[in-house]
Amino acid sequence: MSSQLPETHRALELISTEEPLQVKTFQTPQPGPGNAVVRVLAANVISYSGDIYNGKRQYPFPKPFVPGSNAIGRVAAVGPDATTLTPGQLVLLDCTIRGRDDPSAAILSGIIEGFTEGSRKLMHGEWRNSSYAEYTKFPLENCIPLNEQHLLGSPSAGGLGYAAEDLCQISRFLVPYGGLDDIGLKPGETIIVAPATGQFGGGAVRVALAMGASRVIAMGRNEAALKQLSALSDRVVTVKITGNEQADAEALEKLGPAEVFFDISPPMAAGSTHFKSAIAALGHSGRISLMGGVRADLSFLYSDFMHRNLSMKGTWMYSRAQILNFIKLIDSGLLPLGQKAGLTVRGKFGLEEWKEAFEVASLAGTEGTVVIAP
Known part of the structure; x- marks a missing residue:
């Protein structure tokens, strides 16, 4: 036809x-x-x-x-x-x-x-x-x-x-939705999004809010962009990535244990300290979603992952079923x-x-x- x-x-x-x-x-x-x-x-x-x-x-x-x-x-x-x-x-x-x-x-x-x-x-x-x-x-x-x-x-x-x-604008939201859905973000959970100051990271903040996260911790180096994100909702708080792994971990921990860490780092972030800072701030049984473009080896402490029952999942883009479910968020107005x-x-x-x-x-x-x- x-x-x-x-x-x-x-x-x-x-x-x-x-x-x-x-x-x-x-x-x-x-x-x-x-x-x-x-x-x-x-x-x-x-x-x-x-x-x-x-x-x-x-x-x-x-x-x-x-x-x-x-x-x-x-x-x-x-x-x-x-x-x-x-x-x-x-x-x-x-x-x-x-x-x-x-x-x-x-x-x-x-x-x-x-x-x-x-x-x-x-x-x-x-x-x-x-x-x-x-x-x-x-x-x-x-x-x-x-x-x-x-x-x-x-x-x-x-x-x-x-x-x-x-x-x-659906594009900037659909990509992080694939990872957030795969990792099973639930209403009422706290999530760390890093870096949150790019198009897809900023999109992840908005999608997490629409999916019902009780607190979204947005990490990044761009203070102006972080300020814009904090204005979205009183459920958004920001933590600047300083390059000091311990200091950033402590800043995150003050906000309470998070259930989810969503990472969407660009290739140039391979040496960033925020990976370990965010993982350290996860509570027991925390989940990690990797959706970035980093092409490098990343190390973590085996026993820490095992004793804290952490899990990690990589997601590239999204499935057709996830697209159809995501469109419902747009149609409903939950994600404007x-x-x-x-x-x-x-x-x-x-x-x-x-x-x-x-x-x-x-x-x-x-x-x-x-x-x-x-």
Whole structure:
């Protein structure tokens, strides 16, 4: 089932990390079994996009390709085996694409090709191009239906009054939700979030509040960002990472034992002292969620883990079931978006303005969202 698709469309293409991205004209993708073609309304720009596509972060991906991320779009055409998706429907495009015959083979569309032969096959083949484009092709299961009437509808008519670019904020919350759900964060628990001053760490603070945490201890080095987080709720308290492991552990312990420590450290935080400080502040049977990008060995005291009955779980992104459950938090209003949540759209840029979009995103902090609207 399909609507009329244009013969061509425009998209950003990365040819080399040593060259600037270019806006080019491509043949518009066509729907087939297991996929849909979506008209992109707004695509999320993560804070370190510039470092991905200039090679600084050294993410593996095929070249040339169309970069991108999670996006909000409208279904333009669907393959013959679509059973619920229909043209015109508002959807969230989930960039975590998994092998249907091997879910452990996973890519982040437009960002990274993964680390197995299976995942590389996904990104070098059918799912090479992503969402910084007027039209994109995504697997049916990665097109998550959204309740347009409720989410975009006027508050006077019972809607939440969001714009498409507000819905792009879902990305910063969905990632930490995967780890918080995996670690089983429960209402009434105390959680340490570190570092909490980036987009995903700040998102974790908000998600933990929505999931019912009685206290969220936000750790970080950026005092201005910590102050913004403390203003969210009287359930948020902050602890600055000083680099003094013992002092930071004592500051955390004064706030009482925590049940959960959620870490989403960037690669450059490999030597940070906050890992051991936060683990020391956990109570008996504490749980640790690792979702960061650290590529280094981390040590811990074996007997301490054993005697205190601590557990640790790594999570990369989230499952489709978790997406569907998370959308309920958004629909219910328990996790607000946009201005009512103090979140601002710092920039809405066209394809030709990609460089400015990346620059603004790098400075957007925990409260700002930047999107590319093809």
